[in-house]
Amino acid sequence: MADVVLYGMAFSSYVRTARLALAEKGVDYVLEPVELGSEAHGALHPFRKMPAFRHGPVHLFETFAITRYVDEAFAGPPLQPAEAADRAVMTQWIGAICDYGYTALVRDYLFLYLFATMRGTEPDRSAIDAAVPKMQATLLTFERLLPPGSPTLVGGDTPTLADFFLLPILHYLRRTPESASHLASLPGLSAWFDGIAARQSAIDTLPPPPPGPKG
Numbered sequence: 091m092a093d094v095v096l097y098g099m100a101f102s103s104y105v106r107t108a109r110l111a112l113a114e115k116g117v118d119y120v121l122e123p124v125e126l127g128s129e130a131h132g133a134l135h136p137f138r139k140m141p142a143f144r145h146g147p148v149h150l151f152e153t154f155a156i157t158r159y160v161d162e163a164f165a166g167p168p169l170q171p172a173e174a175a176d177r178a179v180m181t182q183w184i185g186a187i188c189d190y191g192y193t194a195l196v197r198d199y200l201f202l203y204l205f206a207t208m209r210g211t212e213p214d215r216s217a218i219d220a221a222v223p224k225m226q227a228t229l230l231t232f233e234r235l236l237p238p239g240s241p242t243l244v245g246g247d248t249p250t251l252a253d254f255f256l257l258p259i260l261h262y263l264r265r266t267p268e269s270a271s272h273l274a275s276l277p278g279l280s281a282w283f284d285g286i287a288a289r290q291s292a293i294d295t296l297p298p299p300p301p302g303p304k305g
């Protein structure tokens with residue numbers, strides 16, 4: 091049995107965040123798929139979400155907990171700032187990405203495209219039109235929070251966990267029309283994305299296309 095196991099699907103943005111942290115630290119691990127919502131899944135994650143994580147006797151869920159553990163338990167480059175104030179800014183970014191960002195960008199917008207792909211139907215045009223203003227406002231807020239010209243969200247030269255929470259979401263937003271054109275108008279976020287997406291960890295964790303309709 092592998093020493094480090096990440097449970098989840100490679101197309102999930104949160105799973106990719108955990109994979110990015112593991113890749114940046116150079117940790118060998120196995121990515122084990124879960125049957126979403128199954129009893130076996132419930133045994134791994136009490137809320138039946140992904141990812142879940144195991145390292146020997148350590149069992150974890152919640153991506154921030156998993157990635158902090160990966161950073162602190164393994165050798166390799168630090169993924170959290172040394173200074174308390176910078177670490178707080180990193181945590182602030184992660185909170186904003188997982189709360190306001192995930193809601194406006196993923197749940198209320200990207201999922202409209204994802205579920206249509208999974209059903210093999212056209213996305214709901216009126217629902218997309220209703221979600222676009224919040225998606226645009228959220229990305230504009232992220233653009234304004236990014237320190238000017240910075241290659242990282244916190245402002246240093248090297249990425250922190252915060253960068254690995256936002257990258258997987260922007261990866262998908264660059265593939266849907268309204269968000270792609272809005273991102274093209276945001277120079278800071280666009281340059282930030284290009285820098286982080288060029289890292290080896292990002293190339294090694296590129297997600298497969300979302301699953302299509304069954305049967």
Ligand SMILES: N[C@@H](CCC(=O)N[C@@H](CS)C(=O)NCC(=O)O)C(=O)O
Nearest residue numbers: 102103104138139140141152153154
């Ligand atoms: N707060 C959780 C969120 C995890 C989450 O929402 N994962 C999504 C995939 S990106 C999921 O499991 N979705 C499946 C479902 O809701 O059934 C974390 O930080 O890990």
